[in-house]
Amino acid sequence: MSAAVTAFPELQTDLGDAHVFLTGGTGFVGQAILERLLASHPETTVSLLIRTKGSTSGVDRLRHMLRKPVFKSWRDSVGEAEVERAVTERLRVLEGGLDSVPALPKDIDLVIHSASSVSFDPPIDQAFETNVGGAVGLYEALLAAEIDPHVVHVSTAYVGGLRKGIFPEASLTHDVDWRAEFDAARGARSRVELASRQPEVLRRFMAEARAKHGKEGPLAVSREAESRRVDWVKAKLVDHGRTRAESLGWTDVYTLTKAFAERAAEQMWAAAGHRLSFVRPAIVESALRHPYPGWIDGFKVADPLIMAYGRGMLPEFPGVPDSVLDVVPVDFVVNVIVLVAANPAPAGEPQFFHVSSGASNPLPIHRMFTNLSMFFTAHPVPTPDSGDIAAATWRFPGGRKVERAVRLRARINDARESLFIRMPSTTRTREALASVDRRRSDLESLQSLTDLYRHYIQSEIIFDDTRTKALQAAIVATQTPEKALDIGFDMTDIQWEDYFQGVHFPAVTTMTRAFSVRPATSAPAAEPVLPQRSDVVAVFDLEGTVVDSNLVEQYLWVRGSGFGKAAWPGEVASLLAALPGYLRAEQRDRAEFIRAFLRRYEGMPVSRLEEVVAKSFGQTLLKSTMPAAIERIAAHRAAGHRTVLVTGSIGTLVEPLANLFDEVVAGTMHARDGIFTGYLAKPPVVGEARAAWLRQYAALNGLDLSASYGYGDSHSDLVWLEMVGNPSAVNPDANLSREALRRRWRIRDWKRGPIELISKDA
Structure with missing residues (x-):
């Protein structure tokens, strides 16, 4: 008699009419388990723990899930009537989560616990609450129900931690007090939250926020802080989890908490005399055969690395070329789970099964790279300019060299940013800054992937799968070849080139729109026709948006128009001396700069300024007005929209443009005895003050801001531009350009040129 038959002398392959309680049924592995139960074990009843999500009940979530591709073959084979019968009779939804498990039915025969965190690197408290707290909640509910089902606890092969060599199919050998660690992890957030509110830390957040959003106003600064x-x-809680895991000998907080969940299961369930089995899969990826080749539900463990390579984000790789990447198809994992469920361990004696390929059919990293290179050479990711991203050649220089190269690229990218951000805003500089931002995002992603996967891609652990192979051998010994192929999990059946080139890579890449649909190269979308509406406002900023000038230029125009040439050199020298202070004020707060600069009008006669504006200044201002702005204003007026010019400058200086708009909102300078004092009569309408004005203006005039339009050029305009439904960044500065690109706002390049003025009454 073979060893396999001896190990499993009465192998069962059918769950009969068992009542199965499934946790994690909406997850990747959970969906595959449910599909297998529905399709291959038609007499079973399945209770699913599904949490209400918003206004969607657990039952509605189940109905929606059953329309997903994984269930299509089953739906097609049984028909919609049987699907509906299954929902109403075979499937039962228990509304709740593992933190609030409702009273469990008394007739549960089998529990498959597949719920867990889907992140390797969550904050420490979240990881413990999900993986450890979830397991504790389940076993407490089972004990409270006073029932005795066989529990199949789905864990991970990587609970073995930071070790080299063979990891046996057995209970973990550690003496860490998981309860004490659980309590400490739950208290971590309150400690970090307290630290984050200390004055010295808050001052740093405020300083960083002020540097980025000071021009918008104090509310924007406080939100950013x-x-x-x-x-x-x-970040602190993520680092806490990662560091604590490594200090205890695990790769990350995910594997640490999965290990503690195993110990909780042993102590709470097996030690109480119940039947308990652990299934430890390695890296679970797309299906090899069932429900169809390539089925996968979202990106899994290895997939971010795969797509990062395809997108050209991994020019080199920090992995060890001969380390084993232990990948298993999801249908193999499910087959093991179901077969283990049908063959429970003796009460109080937990059994362990590794579902892994490394021992039987190893896949070294260098072989994985060869497959990546072959696939993306044959099927390159397209670029927006109709080109293709070339597949990189990895030489595996070692993790430290790769990390040094990443840091060097980051420094070069920062230097490029410092250069471009100081240059005038043009289409070319905006494209350059967008390239800098994309490169930074790629480098941050690369660093994140390196940090996250370091231990997995440099692993030298081999998972012993003796018991799992014995289970597979028992299938072969007792079942027909067709049945053995259907319910089996022979890792040597996997031909890695066929699996990756023909199954997994196509499945992963077709989920990515950037890969499956080549970007169009057509011209930019035409300007949409403005709708005819009377409850819409179009708000225009002045400097840099309607006119190609600023407060400094306008002041020089005024001073150069009849105020005496003898005073001109001294005025220019005074202005140059004060310029650094003005620039610092502008960087801190736009309103502060306006107040400071307009003080230069102190002592000027009001009548003299009005005379200059009516003559030479007015002509100069009109010449600096941008034709595209004039056309856009006219188009809004033709559509019945209210047009408003809003500026932080004083109204006298914008009087030449007043006829273009329905209304002008500007500042007023205080005067005494016909002489300007240099002080504004009220705060300038910029940044958050402009946002407050716009909100009130819309309310008083019955205007629909969601359908309205805004045109601004500065980052200080962001706070009010985001209030309207149709914002435009006109000749934007670097920071506004970045926000506009991120939010997909229209960016307009308007230049000065010959204009034809249109009166307000036209």
Whole structure:
């Protein structure tokens, strides 16, 4: 008699009419388990723990899930009537989560616990709550129900931690107090939250936020500072989890918490005299055969690396070329789970099964690279300019060299940013900055992938799968070849080139729109026709948007128009001396700059300024007006929209443009005895003040901001541009350009040129 038959003398392959309680049924592996139960074990009843999501009930989520591709073959084979019967009779939804398990039915025969975190690197408290707390919640509910089902606990082969050599199919050998670690992890957030609110930390967040959003106003600064605080808390908790895991001998907080969940299961369930089996899959990827080749539900463990290579983000790789990448198809994992479920361990004696390929059919990293190179050479990812991204050649220089190269590229990219951000805003500089941002994103992704997968791509662990192979051998010994192929999981059946080139890579890449659909190379979309509406406003900024000038130029025009040539050199010298201070004020707060600069009008007669504006200044201002702006204003007026010019400058200086708009909102300078004091009568309408004005203006005039239009050029305009449904960044500065690209706003390049003025009454 063979060893396999001895190990499993009465192999069962059918679950009969068992009542199965399934957790994690909406996840990748959980969906595959449910499909297998529905398709191959028609007498079973399945209770699923599904949480209500928003206004969608658990039952509605189940109905939606059953329309997914994984269930198509089953639906087609049984018909819609049987699908509906299954929903109403075979499938039962228990509304809730593992943190609030409802009372369990008394007739449960089998539990398959496949719920867990889907992230390797979550904050430490979230990882513990999901993986450890979820397991504790399940076993507490089972004990409270006073029932005795066989539990199949789906874990991961990587619970073995940071070790080399063979990892046996057995209970983990560690003496870490998982309960103490659980308590500490749950308290981590409160400690980090407290630290994030300390004055010295908050001051740093405020300084960073002010440097980025100071021109918009204090509310924008406070929002950014709080956003940075929240990000800081998350980063600290992620680092806490990663570091604590490594300090205890695990690769990351995911494998650490999965290991603790195993220990919780042993102590709470097996030690109480119940039947418990562990299934530990390695890296689970797309199906080899069932429900169809290539089925996958979203990106899994190896897939971000695959697509990063295809997109040219991995010019080199920090992995060890001869380390084994242990990949298993999801249908093999499900077949093991179902077969283990049908053959329970004796009460109080947990059994362990590794579902892995490394021992029987190893896939070294260099072989994986060869497959990647072959596939993406034959099927390159397209670029927006109708080109293709060339497949990189890896030489495996080692992790440290790769990390040094990444840091060098980051420094070069930062230097390019420093150069381009100081250059005038043009189409070319905006494209260059967009390239800098894309490169930074790619480098950050590469660094993140390197940090996240370092231990997996440099692993020297081999998962012993003796018991799992014995189970497979028992199938071969007792079943027909067709049945053995259907329910089996022989890793030597996998031909890696066929699997990757013909099954997995096509499945992964077709999920990516950038790969499956070549970008169009047509001209930019035509300007849409403005709708005829009377409840819409079009708000235009002045400097850089309607006129190609700024407050400094306008002041020089005024001073150069009849105020005496003798005073001109001294005025220019004074202005140059004050310029650094003005620039610093502009960087801090647009309103501060306007106040400071307009003080230069102190002592000027009001009548004299009005005279200059009416003559030479007015002509100069009109010559600097951009024709595209004039055309756009006219188009809005023709569509019945209210047009408003809003500027932080004083109204006298924009009087030559007043006839173009329905309304002009500008500042007023205080005067005494016909002489300007240099002080504004009220704060300038810029940044957040302009946003507040616009909100009130729309309310008072019954205007629909969601259908309205805004045109601005500066990052300080962001706060009010985001209030309207149709924002445009006109000749934007670097920061506004970045936001416009990120939010997919229209970017307009308007230049000065010959204009034809259109009166307000035209």
